[in-house]
Amino acid sequence: MKITILGNNSAIPAHGRNPSAQIVEIKDLLLLIDCGEGTQMQMIKYGIKRSKIRYILISHLHGDHYFGLIGLINSFGLLGRTDPLHIYCPELLPAIIQAQLDASSAHLPYELHFHTISDAGARTILVDNNVFKISCFPVEHRIATHGFVITEKAKARKLDIEACRKYEIPQYFYKRLQAGDDYEQKDGTLIPNESVTLPGPGDKVYAYCADTRYTLSFVEDVRGADLIYHESTYLDADVDLAILRYHTTAVQAAELAQAADAKRLMLGHYSSRYKEIEAFEAEAKRVFPNTVASFEGLEIHV
Numbered sequence: 502m503k504i505t506i507l508g509n510n511s512a513i514p515a516h517g518r519n520p521s522a523q524i525v526e527i528k529d530l531l532l533l534i535d536c537g538e539g540t541q542m543q544m545i546k547y548g549i550k551r552s553k554i555r556y557i558l559i560s561h562l563h564g565d566h567y568f569g570l571i572g573l574i575n576s577f578g579l580l581g582r583t584d585p586l587h588i589y590c591p592e593l594l595p596a597i598i599q600a601q602l603d604a605s606s607a608h609l610p611y612e613l614h615f616h617t618i619s620d621a622g623a624r625t626i627l628v629d630n631n632v633f634k635i636s637c638f639p640v641e642h643r644i645a646t647h648g649f650v651i652t653e654k655a656k657a658r659k660l661d662i663e664a665c666r667k668y669e670i671p672q673y674f675y676k677r678l679q680a681g682d683d684y685e686q687k688d689g690t691l692i693p694n695e696s697v698t699l700p701g702p703g704d705k706v707y708a709y710c711a712d713t714r715y716t717l718s719f720v721e722d723v724r725g726a727d728l729i730y731h732e733s734t735y736l737d738a739d740v741d742l743a744i745l746r747y748h749t750t751a752v753q754a755a756e757l758a759q760a761a762d763a764k765r766l767m768l769g770h771y772s773s774r775y776k777e778i779e780a781f782e783a784e785a786k787r788v789f790p791n792t793v794a795s796f797e798g799l800e801i802h803v
C-alpha cells in the first residue's frame with residue numbers, strides 16, 4: 502500500500518499548499534480520500550492515473566474536503582470513463598452532486614454509485630474483498646465526520662520450495678499450499694502446511710483521522726495501525742483555538758498515536774496561519790518520535 506499526499510492545508514489554499522486530498526494505492530487500484538479544490542491539478546502534477554480511481558471516500562462536507570469532487574466527476578465523463586465509480590460519503594453529498602450535474606445537463610458515461618454513511622455516526626465495513634477492507638468510524642468535529650481504516654490483507658503463504666521438493670509435492674498443488682491446505686502423500690502421510698510454506702507478509706493498516714478535535718473515542722478503531730494520519734491543524738501555542746474549532750494540535754495527534762500504539766504517525770491539515778510547517782513535526786516527535794509531517798508529493802509506503 503502506498504499513500505501519496507496531494508493536499509495538506511486546511512480551509513483555504515495558502516503558502517503553496519492545497520486543501521485535503523490523498524491517494525491510496527493498493528495493487529493496481531487507487532482510492533482517493535477527500536477531494537479539496539485543485540485536487541485534479543495535483544493528480545496531474547504527481548502523475549496519478551485518474552482512470553485507476555475506483556473508490557472515493559469523503560470524510561465530511563467542509564468545502565476543503567470535497568470542493569474538487571464535481572470537477573473530477575465531470576472530467577471522468579469527458580475522458581470517456583466506463584468503469585463504475587463508488588463514493589462513500591455523508592448523507593447530503595449525493596443531492597449536492599446531483600444538483601450540479603442536473604444544472605449542466607451532464608450525462609455521465611459511467612455508473613456513479615453513492616454509498617452514504619449515517620450522519621449520526623457509524624462504525625461499519627464499507628468495502629470488503631480478497632485484497633482489502635475499508636471501514637469507517639465517527640470522529641468529533643463541528644459537523645458529521647468519519648475517519649477511515651484501510652486494511653490491505655495479508656498475502657498468501659510463501660512456498661518453501663526446498664521443503665516442497667523434499668516431500669515430493671507436485672507443482673499443481675502449490676497454489677493450494679499457498680492457500681493454506683495440507684498435503685497428503687500417496688501412503689496417507691499428512692504433510693502439514695507449515696512444514697512446506699513460510700508466512701506471507703501480515704495485514705497492513707492505514708488509518709485516516711480527519712477532521713477532529715482531540716479525543717480517545719476512536720482509539721480502539723485505529724489501534725496498532727501501521728500508519729495513522731491525524732490532522733494537526735495547530736501548534737501547541739494555539740491549543741485553545743484547536744479546542745474551540747474542533748481541531749487538533751500536533752502534540753495531541755502524537756498523544757493519540759501513542760495511545761493507539763501505532764507504528765507511525767503522519768501529520769497534515771495545517772492552518773493557513775503558519776507559513777512554515779517544520780515545527781509541527783518537531784512538536785509531535787517529542788511525544789511520538791516516529792512522526793512525519795506530510796508535504797505535497799510525499800509518497801509513504803505502508
Ligand SMILES: [Zn+2]
Nearest residue numbers: 561563642712
Ligand atoms: Zn472540517
